[in-house]
Amino acid sequence: MLHTMKLAATAAALVVTAAGCAVAEQSKMNDQEIAHTAYTAGNLDIRYAHLALAVSENPSVRAFAQTMIRDHTAVNDEAVALIGRLKVTPQDNPLSQALVKGAAEKRTEFMKLSGHAFDCAYATNEFGYHQVVNQTVAGTFIPQTTVPELKHLLEGALVTFRAHEKHAETMVKGLKCGA
Template sequence: MRSTLVTTVCTLTAVALSSAAPSAAAAQALDDPTIVAIFDGANTADIETGRLAATRGHSKQVRDFGAMLARDHAQVRQQGRDLAAKLGVTPTPPKPDQGAKDHAAAMKQLRALKGAAFDRAFLAHEVAYHKAVIDAVQTTLLPAIRNAEVKALVVKVAPAFQAHMLAAQNLEKQLAGR
């Protein structure tokens, strides 16, 4: 069981890292509609994983954390969608949209787990996912954003991604101590 959990956590971490960070070639082709789509997709992914944890989490802390993630990311996603509508920007996902494929794989793996194994894998995924998103925002997305309002929104919500990562790390430590 332990080796299965380790394999699952490693796979989910790899998925999180690959889905949040565009490749070097993709980074060169980033425009604001693509960045808006990536932003939307990153939030949608965490809404889905949060909802899964809210219903499948073994501990109350994980269920509560999942519900908070879903709620926070739904609000941020709506802010992005409202801004895109205001600016007349149609989000254009990158081709191929590896992030969507990787997220589907992560969800499949998480759905296969139960109990404390789910909690551990979910939290490891959230830490890795938020680290990858933060890195992608800082090194790839922010430098490529041309519209000042889009950039301002991404800068405004970036601390929430950091807070979610730290909360997941703290929850991992709490649950490991049991």
């Protein structure tokens, strides 16, 4: 069951990120593009969480959504402060654009669901989304970042995001999604 759950979670995340990850692998991103993409990914997860709070009645799903809002807002606030200190402008790019497009499609799917179906779709997406985001941050963003302060921010955020991934995996198991 765990193997099936991981495949489902990965498939859900790929709906959001497949095109974008291919872009990231094909070209080296600069620090402004990395900052913009990381901020965008955080904002998208915040939007997913707000939708979960509006739709779900499940206490574990709602608690997870509140955690996503709190933690991703904190990281994004740190990023905004860093951008201000460095006096740089984040740069939109094909990866952040693909993330926004994929997330809009995913939200449309979510809005057609309710109850357990919504809870499982949200939880499974969060698990897969965090798997892909964590892999991208660790394997692409951190190695390509040249500004030490941004690298430090990403490294700290990765610790939090890995905890989110484990929490989402536990939530999927607890909801018995795909069972």
